[in-house]
Amino acid sequence: MSIQKVQNNKAWFMVMPVLILVAISAIIPLMTVVNYSVQDTFGNNEFFWVGTEWFQEILTSERFHNALLRTLLFSGLILAIEIPLGILIALAMPKRGWGVSVCLVLMALPLLIPWNVVGTIWQVFGRVDIGLLGHGLASLGIDYNYTQNNLDAWLTLILMDVWHWTSLVVLLCYSGLVSIPEVYYQAARIDGASRWAVFRFIQLPKIKRVLLIAVLLRFMDSFMIYTEPFVITGGGPGNITTFLSIDLVQMAVGQFDLGPAAAMSLIYFLIILLVCWIFYTVMTSYDNDEQSNGGGPQ
Amino acid sequence: MASIQLQSLAHRYPSAPDYALNSMQQSWSDGGAYALLGPSGCGKTTLLNIISGLLRPSEGRVLFDDIDVTDLTTQQRNIAQVFQFPVVYDTMTVADNLAFPLRNRGIAKNEIEKRVVDALQMLDLQERANDRARSLTADDKQKISLGRGLVRTDVQAILFDEPLTVIDPHLKWQLRTELKKIHQRFQHTMIYVTHDQTEALTFADQVIVMYEGAVVQIGTPQQLFETPEHTFVGKFIGSPGMNVLPCEIDGSEAVFAGKRFSLNTAIDNPAAHFELGIRPENIKLSPSEGMPLTVTAMEDVGRHVIVRGEIAGAQLSALVKDGVAIPENPRVSFDSAHINLYADDYRVASGRGDQAI
Numbered sequence: 001m002s003i004q005k006v007q008n009n010k011a012w013f014m015v016m017p018v019l020i021l022v023a024i025s026a027i028i029p030l031m032t033v034v035n036y037s038v039q040d041t042f043g044n045n046e047f048f049w050v051g052t053e054w055f056q057e058i059l060t061s062e063r064f065h066n067a068l069l070r071t072l073l074f075s076g077l078i079l080a081i082e083i084p085l086g087i088l089i090a091l092a093m094p095k096r097g098w099g100v101s102v103c104l105v106l107m108a109l110p111l112l113i114p115w116n117v118v119g120t121i122w123q124v125f126g127r128v129d130i131g132l133l134g135h136g137l138a139s140l141g142i143d144y145n146y147t148q149n150n151l152d153a154w155l156t157l158i159l160m161d162v163w164h165w166t167s168l169v170v171l172l173c174y175s176g177l178v179s180i181p182e183v184y185y186q187a188a189r190i191d192g193a194s195r196w197a198v199f200r201f202i203q204l205p206k207i208k209r210v211l212l213i214a215v216l217l218r219f220m221d222s223f224m225i226y227t228e229p230f231v232i233t234g235g236g237p238g239n240i241t242t243f244l245s246i247d248l249v250q251m252a253v254g255q256f257d258l259g260p261a262a263a264m265s266l267i268y269f270l271i272i273l274l275v276c277w278i279f280y281t282v283m284t285s286y287d288n289d290e291q292s293n294g295g296g297p298q
Numbered sequence: 299m300a301s302i303q304l305q306s307l308a309h310r311y312p313s314a315p316d317y318a319l320n321s322m323q324q325s326w327s328d329g330g331a332y333a334l335l336g337p338s339g340c341g342k343t344t345l346l347n348i349i350s351g352l353l354r355p356s357e358g359r360v361l362f363d364d365i366d367v368t369d370l371t372t373q374q375r376n377i378a379q380v381f382q383f384p385v386v387y388d389t390m391t392v393a394d395n396l397a398f399p400l401r402n403r404g405i406a407k408n409e410i411e412k413r414v415v416d417a418l419q420m421l422d423l424q425e426r427a428n429d430r431a432r433s434l435t436a437d438d439k440q441k442i443s444l445g446r447g448l449v450r451t452d453v454q455a456i457l458f459d460e461p462l463t464v465i466d467p468h469l470k471w472q473l474r475t476e477l478k479k480i481h482q483r484f485q486h487t488m489i490y491v492t493h494d495q496t497e498a499l500t501f502a503d504q505v506i507v508m509y510e511g512a513v514v515q516i517g518t519p520q521q522l523f524e525t526p527e528h529t530f531v532g533k534f535i536g537s538p539g540m541n542v543l544p545c546e547i548d549g550s551e552a553v554f555a556g557k558r559f560s561l562n563t564a565i566d567n568p569a570a571h572f573e574l575g576i577r578p579e580n581i582k583l584s585p586s587e588g589m590p591l592t593v594t595a596m597e598d599v600g601r602h603v604i605v606r607g608e609i610a611g612a613q614l615s616a617l618v619k620d621g622v623a624i625p626e627n628p629r630v631s632f633d634s635a636h637i638n639l640y641a642d643d644y645r646v647a648s649g650r651g652d653q654a655i
Binding site: 183184186187189190191192193194197201202205206 | 347350351352371372373377378379381383385387388389390398399402403443446447
């Protein structure tokens with residue numbers, strides 16, 4: 001005897017609240033941006049259809065290309081520094097005892113400070129006349145000035161981001177590390193594994209999932225960085241720290257070019273989506289590979 | 299391969315009030331197959347980890363072949379250990395998992411290959427050799443864990459910490475037989491921790507019974523059954539376990555429920571708490587002869603019927619062969635050749651009654 005499955009559309013009512021919430025919080029605002037990106041206006045609330053003109057303009061503009069390259073470079077450097085550094089610190093943290101809470105509190109501190117405060121702290125910290133860092137370097141005879149020197153501006157921003165966000169990577173990795181059962185380390189000792197082999201074959205595979213989260217979060221966040229460089233360098237000197245987000249705000253709020261700004265927002269959004277998808281696919285490809293091999297003998 | 303000696307060995311975990319292992323003196327011979335048997339929490343795994351060097355004992359020394367290894371690391375001791383739950387290196391293939399301990403010790407490539415092929419065959423895993431270890435079932439993963447111990451032919455000893463817990467019952471038999479064969483072939487010193495008496499008795503030549511952090515008896519399966527040195531051994535080994543009946547000592551006789559059992563030894567500590575131990579197999583039921591038994595339950599376990607009852611407030615079980623009639627109001631008599639006397643839980647040497655009731 002087979003049981004007749006109930007077939008109706010009641011389930012849609014169950015997901016309605018979520019759909020409505022998502023619509024209000026994300027889809028509807030996004031649609032207004034889409035609306036702007038395909039129209040032009042000369043004021044008086046009159047709009048003209050321009051099709052993909054804004055998109056073409058943005059995609060072929062050198063200004064956009066440069067900002068995109070700067071942002072990609074910034075994210076690349078941030079990931080290249082924060083991920084390995086975060087793993088190293090997490091490995092060095094104590095696994096038990098009073099040291100655990102001390103380390104966790106110290107690690108959490110930078111994460112609790114609001115972005116603009118972080119920016120202000122480093123803006124002051126780096127000043128040559130009164131800042132501890134700037135003045136210290138100057139008195140050592142090192143020529144450092146983040147408001148005039150391109151390299152100094154970049155170094156300051158990267159140092160600040162590493163200080164602010166490496167903790168996040170550390171905490172994620174640490175949570176992955178402490179969840180590895182002790183017996184794996186015991187087995188490794190029995191098998192005579194080296195420290196590197198323990199990391200390579202036990203720790204790294206076990207923290208891979210949290211590491212993926214860390215990479216995604218750090219990429220998205222650094223790719224969208226706005227407040228800190230806005231406070232510290234304001235995009236300068238020149239345009240050297242004008243990242244996509246700063247450029248976008250200048251275009252939308254400074255120049256009030258809503259059409260191109262809307263088109264740029266959408267392109268920006270799609271780039272983030274694309275890069276995250278690439279990261280995700282690459283880092284989980286091993287799992288999928290395994291599922292397809294998981295069945296019977298080959 | 300090595301003999302293992304434990305000298306005044308004891309262990310207390312930091313911040314724990316009691317000893318996990320009480321001071322013990324043991325000498326286990328080279329090439330022996332030993333089983334460490336005891337209930338959960340009796341210190342079996344602690345002892346095993348001390349031998350393998352994963353844990354440093356708080357007191358005493360560990361010697362392999364008369365060489366003190368107490369301060370050596372696990373790697374330096376060259377020990378293989380298999381854990382209760384499977385430990386595999388997820389990202390490696392099955393073959394790489396088996397080769398891993400050999401590669402770490404810089405063994406020649408063709409030798410590694412040969413031993414891995416051997417191990418794969420022994421564990422019946424040839425077809426999965428190139429699969430990722432992570433995709434395997436728990437059974438197969440545990441086989442890999444076993445295999446990583448067995449590929450190493452030069453080890454001082456192989457330690458097993460309840461290795462077959464996660465294995466399917468029908469596979470358990472097969473793997474246990476395989477382990478026994480490997481032992482016969484390579485003559486490794488093997489120590490097998492378990493809380494399952496069948497497993498211990500079938501695997502080992504010598505069974506070491508542990509109870510509350512102490513070794514209470516070492517012996518062959520037969521010795522454990524016939525002359526348990528401690529009431530715990532009597533109760534733990536056998537199904538159902540030995541009956542332990544409180545008794546009193548009157549001169550050279552033990553008195554239980556009005557019955558007198560004569561002892562052929564002088565009792566020198568009359569203040570102790572005395573008990574008689576008799577196995578259910580050695581109790582005879584009859585309609586007329588012996589002490590009256592108040593039957594409380596009967597369990598048919600196939601080839602036997604377990605009769606449970608009470609005499610003078612003491613619980614007692616007896617085994618009756620299937621098909622033998624059980625009298626209406628049974629009386630019980632003990633086979634005096636198999637009665638053991640216990641003073642404060644330890645057996646009184648040759649305290650056996652020599653006279654039937």
